[in-house]
Amino acid sequence: MVKRASVAIVGAAESDIGAVAALMSPLDLMAQGIGRALDDAGLKLKDVDGIFCATTQARTSAMSLVEYLGLPDAYTDSTIVGGSSFEIHVAHAHAALEAGLCTVAVIAYGSTQRTVGRRAASAREFNPYETPFRPFLPATAYAMAASRHMHEYGTTREQMAEVAVAARQWAQLNPLAWEKKPLSVADVLAARPISFPFTVRDICLVTDGGGAIVMTLSDRARSMRQRPVYVLGSGQSITHASITSMPVLTHTGAIASGAQAYKAAGLAAKDIDVLALYDAFTINTILFLEDLGFCPKGEGGRFVEGGRIGPGGTLPVNTNGGGLSYCHPGMYGLFILIEAVRQLRGECGERQVAGANTAIVHGNGGVLSAQATNILGSAATV
Numbered sequence: 001m002v003k004r005a006s007v008a009i010v011g012a013a014e015s016d017i018g019a020v021a022a023l024m025s026p027l028d029l030m031a032q033g034i035g036r037a038l039d040d041a042g043l044k045l046k047d048v049d050g051i052f053c054a055t056t057q058a059r060t061s062a063m064s065l066v067e068y069l070g071l072p073d074a075y076t077d078s079t080i081v082g083g084s085s086f087e088i089h090v091a092h093a094h095a096a097l098e099a100g101l102c103t104v105a106v107i108a109y110g111s112t113q114r115t116v117g118r119r120a121a122s123a124r125e126f127n128p129y130e131t132p133f134r135p136f137l138p139a140t141a142y143a144m145a146a147s148r149h150m151h152e153y154g155t156t157r158e159q160m161a162e163v164a165v166a167a168r169q170w171a172q173l174n175p176l177a178w179e180k181k182p183l184s185v186a187d188v189l190a191a192r193p194i195s196f197p198f199t200v201r202d203i204c205l206v207t208d209g210g211g212a213i214v215m216t217l218s219d220r221a222r223s224m225r226q227r228p229v230y231v232l233g234s235g236q237s238i239t240h241a242s243i244t245s246m247p248v249l250t251h252t253g254a255i256a257s258g259a260q261a262y263k264a265a266g267l268a269a270k271d272i273d274v275l276a277l278y279d280a281f282t283i284n285t286i287l288f289l290e291d292l293g294f295c296p297k298g299e300g301g302r303f304v305e306g307g308r309i310g311p312g313g314t315l316p317v318n319t320n321g322g323g324l325s326y327c328h329p330g331m332y333g334l335f336i337l338i339e340a341v342r343q344l345r346g347e348c349g350e351r352q353v354a355g356a357n358t359a360i361v362h363g364n365g366g367v368l369s370a371q372a373t374n375i376l377g378s379a380a381t382v
Helices: 026-041 061-069 085-099 139-153 157-171 185-190 254-265 282-291 333-345
Strands: 007-014 050-054 075-077 104-111 193-195 209-217 229-238 274-277 358-365 370-377
Touching: 007 026, 007 085, 007 333, 026 061, 026 104, 026 209, 050 061, 050 085, 061 075, 075 085, 085 104, 085 209, 085 229, 085 333, 085 358, 085 370, 104 333, 139 193, 139 282, 157 185, 157 282, 209 333, 229 254, 229 333, 254 282, 254 358, 254 370, 274 282, 274 333, 282 358, 333 358, 333 370
Parallel strands: 050 075, 050 104, 274 358
Antiparallel strands: 007 209, 007 229, 104 209, 229 370, 358 370
16 A cells, blocks of 8 residues: 655646647657656656656557656556556556665657647557447447436436537637637537437547656655645546446446545545546446436436536646647546646636635546546645
8 A cells, every 4th residue: 555645746837738849759749748748847868767668559559658758667558548658657656766776857748740640649459249330439339328317317418418528618718728718508509419328419529638647755755846746646447348248337446546546635525625537428427426426326417517617617637628629649647637737726717716725637548447546735735
C-alpha cells in the first residue's frame, strides 16, 4: 500500500493541441508537453529519471521516448489500456517514487490522429466475435450501453444531450478549447446521426494533441515553483476488453476503482469539489456520475438536467470542456489530470471553481473496459 499524499504533481501542461503543425509526430508532442510541464515545475530535463507514457502510434513508446529525450537510465513504464492508461500511470509512478525507483517522474502522451486520420492512428484488432458484424467502433459499443441505460432506467436523448451542452458551456470559458460554438439540446438531437441513440454531438472530438504531468515526493514538492497537488488515492478495474464481454452494460468498473480510490483517500463523493471524467460519449458522464457515487444507479440522466453539471450548476463536471468540446486526441486521460491540477492550483480563470480543494479524475479505456480513478487534493487536504 502506498501512502496517502506521499507524492504530488508539481507540473502540468499540454503540448500543441487541435490541429498541429505538419510532420509533427506523437513523440514530438510528448517531448513538447514534457518540456512545458518541467518548465511549469521549475525543473530541467536532466532532473527526470522516470518516464511513463502511452500512445497507439508507437509500439514501444517508452523505448522511443527514452531515445528521443536521451535518458537511457530512466525508469520506464508504458502500460497501455486505452484512455485510462494515464490514471494508472499516476498510481504506478506513486509506487515507483515511494520505492526509490525514480525521483522525478513524467507522464506523457501524444497523438496526431486528426492529421494522419483516426484509422491510421489506431488500427483495430480482428475480433472473431465482433468484427464480422462490422460494428462502427467505438461508437457502436457505447451506443449499446446508452440504449440499455435508456431501456432499463428511462434515460432520454434529451438528458444525454444535456451532457454535451454543459461541456460546450465550459469550453466557451476555456481559451484552449477546440469547439466553442453555442450548442443547445435541440442542436444535439438534430445533428448527424452516427449510431443510435448518438448523433455526432454525443461523441468526442477528433483532434491532435498531447501533454505531460510531473510527479515527485511530497517533501521535495513543497519547495518547488508551483503549489503541490497531492495524490490522495487511486484505484483501477478492468472488467473486459470487448463490449460483448462486458458483464453488465449499465455498470462499469468505476464502481470498483472509485471505491478503492475513496478508501485510500479517506474521502467520499460528498467531499469532492471538482469532477474530471472521461467523456468520450455523453453516456460516459452519466454512467460515471452513478458509479462514482454522485447519484444513485439509473438516476444519472435526471441528475444532469437543468444545467446541474455546467457553469453555475451545483456540481462542476469537466470544467475544461471535456473530450466533447475541449480536445480529444485518441486517448484523453492525461488531459483530465491536467485540468484537475489547474483547478486545485486556482489557475482556471473564468471557469475556476471557487474553493476547490479536492478533485476526482476518472479515466476510461477501451469500450468501457479499463476504469481508473485518482483522487487529488490541495495542501488543505494533507
